[in-house]
Amino acid sequence: MDVYIGLLGCGTVGSGVIELTRRRSAKIADLTGLRPVIKRVLVRDVHKARDVAVEHDLLTDRAEDILHDDEISIVVETIGGIEPAKTFILEAIRGRKHVVTANKDLIALCGQEILEVAEQNGVDVYYEAAVGGAIPVIRPLKECLTANNITDLKGIINGTTNYILSKMTETGASFEEALREAQELGYAEADPSSDVDGLDAARKLTILASIAFQTRVRLEDVRVTGIRGVTATDVAYAQELGAVIKLLAVGKDRDGILTLEVRPTLVPKHHPLASVSGSFNALFVTGDAAGDLLFFGRGAGSLPTASSVVGDVIDCLRNIKLGVSGRVGEVLMFRKRVDPAKAEPVSHYLRLQVEDQPGVFARIAAIFGDAAVSMETVVQKRARGGHAEIVVVTHKAAPVDVDRVVEALRALPSVRAVAAVMPVESNGDT
Amino acid sequence: MDVYIGLLGCGTVGSGVIELTRRRSAKIADLTGLRPVIKRVLVRDVHKARDVAVEHDLLTDRAEDILHDDEISIVVETIGGIEPAKTFILEAIRGRKHVVTANKDLIALCGQEILEVAEQNGVDVYYEAAVGGAIPVIRPLKECLTANNITDLKGIINGTTNYILSKMTETGASFEEALREAQELGYAEADPSSDVDGLDAARKLTILASIAFQTRVRLEDVRVTGIRGVTATDVAYAQELGAVIKLLAVGKDRDGILTLEVRPTLVPKHHPLASVSGSFNALFVTGDAAGDLLFFGRGAGSLPTASSVVGDVIDCLRNIKLGVSGRVGEVLMFRKRVDPAKAEPVSHYLRLQVEDQPGVFARIAAIFGDAAVSMETVVQKRARGGHAEIVVVTHKAAPVDVDRVVEALRALPSVRAVAAVMPVESNGDT
Numbered sequence: 001m002d003v004y005i006g007l008l009g010c011g012t013v014g015s016g017v018i019e020l021t022r023r024r025s026a027k028i029a030d031l032t033g034l035r036p037v038i039k040r041v042l043v044r045d046v047h048k049a050r051d052v053a054v055e056h057d058l059l060t061d062r063a064e065d066i067l068h069d070d071e072i073s074i075v076v077e078t079i080g081g082i083e084p085a086k087t088f089i090l091e092a093i094r095g096r097k098h099v100v101t102a103n104k105d106l107i108a109l110c111g112q113e114i115l116e117v118a119e120q121n122g123v124d125v126y127y128e129a130a131v132g133g134a135i136p137v138i139r140p141l142k143e144c145l146t147a148n149n150i151t152d153l154k155g156i157i158n159g160t161t162n163y164i165l166s167k168m169t170e171t172g173a174s175f176e177e178a179l180r181e182a183q184e185l186g187y188a189e190a191d192p193s194s195d196v197d198g199l200d201a202a203r204k205l206t207i208l209a210s211i212a213f214q215t216r217v218r219l220e221d222v223r224v225t226g227i228r229g230v231t232a233t234d235v236a237y238a239q240e241l242g243a244v245i246k247l248l249a250v251g252k253d254r255d256g257i258l259t260l261e262v263r264p265t266l267v268p269k270h271h272p273l274a275s276v277s278g279s280f281n282a283l284f285v286t287g288d289a290a291g292d293l294l295f296f297g298r299g300a301g302s303l304p305t306a307s308s309v310v311g312d313v314i315d316c317l318r319n320i321k322l323g324v325s326g327r328v329g330e331v332l333m334f335r336k337r338v339d340p341a342k343a344e345p346v347s348h349y350l351r352l353q354v355e356d357q358p359g360v361f362a363r364i365a366a367i368f369g370d371a372a373v374s375m376e377t378v379v380q381k382r383a384r385g386g387h388a389e390i391v392v393v394t395h396k397a398a399p400v401d402v403d404r405v406v407e408a409l410r411a412l413p414s415v416r417a418v419a420a421v422m423p424v425e426s427n428g429d430t
Numbered sequence: 431m432d433v434y435i436g437l438l439g440c441g442t443v444g445s446g447v448i449e450l451t452r453r454r455s456a457k458i459a460d461l462t463g464l465r466p467v468i469k470r471v472l473v474r475d476v477h478k479a480r481d482v483a484v485e486h487d488l489l490t491d492r493a494e495d496i497l498h499d500d501e502i503s504i505v506v507e508t509i510g511g512i513e514p515a516k517t518f519i520l521e522a523i524r525g526r527k528h529v530v531t532a533n534k535d536l537i538a539l540c541g542q543e544i545l546e547v548a549e550q551n552g553v554d555v556y557y558e559a560a561v562g563g564a565i566p567v568i569r570p571l572k573e574c575l576t577a578n579n580i581t582d583l584k585g586i587i588n589g590t591t592n593y594i595l596s597k598m599t600e601t602g603a604s605f606e607e608a609l610r611e612a613q614e615l616g617y618a619e620a621d622p623s624s625d626v627d628g629l630d631a632a633r634k635l636t637i638l639a640s641i642a643f644q645t646r647v648r649l650e651d652v653r654v655t656g657i658r659g660v661t662a663t664d665v666a667y668a669q670e671l672g673a674v675i676k677l678l679a680v681g682k683d684r685d686g687i688l689t690l691e692v693r694p695t696l697v698p699k700h701h702p703l704a705s706v707s708g709s710f711n712a713l714f715v716t717g718d719a720a721g722d723l724l725f726f727g728r729g730a731g732s733l734p735t736a737s738s739v740v741g742d743v744i745d746c747l748r749n750i751k752l753g754v755s756g757r758v759g760e761v762l763m764f765r766k767r768v769d770p771a772k773a774e775p776v777s778h779y780l781r782l783q784v785e786d787q788p789g790v791f792a793r794i795a796a797i798f799g800d801a802a803v804s805m806e807t808v809v810q811k812r813a814r815g816g817h818a819e820i821v822v823v824t825h826k827a828a829p830v831d832v833d834r835v836v837e838a839l840r841a842l843p844s845v846r847a848v849a850a851v852m853p854v855e856s857n858g859d860t
Contacts, residue, residue: 016719020719024577028577030763031576128574134717134719134720134721134723135723136570136574139569139570140570143566143569143741143744143745144558144566145566145741146458146461146740146741146744147458147736147737147741147744148737270705272702272705275700275702282724288733289564289733289737289740290564290565290727290728290733290734290737291564291728291731291734292727292728293565293566293725293726293727293728294712294724294725294726295723295724296702296724296725297720297721298722298723303720306577307575307578307717307720308720310576310577310719311573311575311577314577315573318757318758319757322752322754322757327748328748333460333461
């Protein structure tokens with residue numbers, strides 16, 4: 001039997017969904033007894049030339065051709081962004097259509113509302129592709145690891161910034177140069193702010209943390225620092241210290257108190273996350289029973305994302321065949337508190353620009369000492385332009401104490417700038 | 431509502447299942463509406479002292495107390511081995527009980543039979559814990575990646591051999607010394623043959639390949655070489671070559687022709703699999719849409735294995751609640767051919783012991799040349815005990831051609847021994 005799908009959007013992800021659905025429709029029919037058929041594709045301009053071979057009469061620029069078509073039982077949304085995607089999805093759900101989406105922005109910001117409406121209407125909303133592209137992370141968290149209390153999420157979940165930081169590490173390029181190259185290659189958008197300012201990673205962390213910690217995490221709960229401030233100098237110093245700089249998304253649950261952060265971080269070269277380069281994504285998950293787990297793969301791209309989308313479509317088909325819905329559902333059942341002040345002690349990297357004068361060093365050391373932040377490594381770098389550069393790596397220290405150190409350093413006349421402050425990951429467990 | 435579980439076996443895994451089910455029963459009840467309660471535990475000796483706190487009246491030494499108890503809807507099997515586990519599981523299935531098992535031997539050898547009987551009886555059999563311990567691999571392969579044609583499986587799926595090889599690498603120990611230590615620490619059994627001869631890995635590869643390639647793979651289809659032949663010398667030479675020796679399980683599907691192999695392999699130090707040490711497991715999966723994916727985590731242990739078992743129990747509860755079964759089912763729908771002769775060209779490491787005489791080297795080089803196997807690196811090592819040692823790393827060459835080289839070398843009077851032949855992984859893609 002054929003099951004009709006309406007596809008919203010025909011960009012990178014949408015084209016991949018068309019391509020992969022066609023390649024696999026016979027196999028999926030063998031597997032589930034139901035053959036997925038893309039009946040209509042919503043596009044802005046039906047006359048535009050397209051990379052993917054799609055029959056012209058499938059295309060429509062009127063959403064109601066999909067949303068009001070009773071033959072269509074699954075709507076796949078690949079438009080992205082909040083509107084009109086949200087309105088379309090809610091209308092599809094109210095029309096009792098299952099929904100598969102790759103839309104991380106929408107799920108991060110309006111996920112709860114959408115999932116509640118879906119439950120009321122007896123349909124499912126799947127979004128495996130919203131985080132980690134091809135990597136199965138949502139379903140493992142929701143289904144395989146349900147017996148765990150998840151305590152830690154830690155990963156590289158934005159390919160654009162990872163590509164830029166990898167380039168800076170490999171070539172010594174500045175942020176601006178690496179960004180320009182990423183834009184030329186299509187890895188970064190013309191307006192790159194959502195990626196480079198860490199918002200995309202923060203939205204994905206919001207989704208992951210909500211599922212893993214089984215509570216409602218809001219985007220505002222995530223402390224976000226992007227990578228615009230990462231300089232070639234810091235990348236070089238990190239390498240001298242045996243580390244690379246990565247934009248890490250970190251979520252922790254300590255007895256119901258959460259800390260959530262997206263931040264450039266020094267990762268030791270032998271840590272498994274250090275070798276995640278280019279546009280790949282990786283996510284560590286720690287459960288109280290399972291221990292440490294790592295999921296790794298392509299975080300974006302047409303077919304990799306379509307792999308997860310069509311996987312979700314197959315799940316819909318299985319539910320349709322059995323006439324069930326809400327089998328797994330959402331699991332936001334606990335009240336937990338987000339408290340950045342409870343962030344655990346970690347080692348920190350600081351780069352200071354100071355007057356090249358006697359006594360400066362002692363004054364700096366005193367500030368660290370007063371805040372009970374002990375220094376593991378201190379390197380005085382060659383003076384540049386009349387000032388000296390000091391790189392400090394601290395022993396593990398509470399972020400709030402390091403914040404106090406930074407404030408005191410900035411108040412010191414002989415300190416021209418606290419040019420960089422980044423956490424340092426400890427070595428991986430493997 | 432309570433759902434009763436009968437547990438077969440109360441060893442390492444069984445104890446973990448009791449512990450974790452208790453820890454999470456309230457949470458699982460909140461999540462699914464059904465509370466899992468372990469009603470009976472089958473043990474050999476009800477009077478034996480046990481680590482896990484289990485009420486004495488739960489214990490029984492009569493399987494029928496579980497298998498014939500109509501109140502029990504889920505049977506969790508943690509006995510291991512073929513019999514009596516197989517008889518118990520088939521009886522449970524015929525009694526319309528869902529089954530969760532961690533038994534890789536049974537699933538590898540009798541999986542098809544068991545799953546067919548389950549389908550006839552309208553119950554589900556889950557076995558996420560049978561491969562990769564805590565790592566979600568079965569469900570991602572069966573559900574998330576279904577839209578892919580999986581082309582490659584490659585991984586470290588036996589913790590015991592990985593521990594032994596890691597020890598040999600770290601300390602320079604011989605195989606025997608490292609094995610003894612593993613036995614003392616409980617990582618290897620008194621009779622270690624199933625692990626060190628590669629059979630355990632082969633059974634797991636059988637399970638993974640059947641699911642990933644959607645065909646029936648039999649244990650006999652896997653070419654197996656264990657690690658007994660790996661010497662401290664090879665480990666040291668591998669390190670000189672920038673590699674570590676790992677027991678890799680590799681499955682490939684090239685247009686329906688499969689090659690399946692478990693074999694000690696030189697893995698370059700920067701390859702992601704090289705840093706998988708101790709008792710950890712890791713599995714690369716390549717799909718035509720998803721690209722490369724890596725799954726990593728604890729491959730064994732009480733709570734890590736219980737994490738997967740109880741995850742499966744929760745899946746059973748979801749099915750019980752909706753009154754469905756066979757939602758995913760098995761997917762062995764293609765006929766594929768296993769043909770070891772079709773193994774793809776890879777680089778090979780060879781260690782030869784030769785007479786320390788003029789002209790030997792030229793004769794060896796001629797043999798490689800005649801077989802069209804070109805040498806990438808040749809290192810003549812210091813003579814030991816009157817013979818010289820030659821280490822050759824070939825360019826990529828078909829295994830059948832390398833087999834011919836080895837045969838010809840062995841026929842050469844000046845070659846005392848071909849002491850080692852191992853494939854060499856190319857550098858990882860990341």
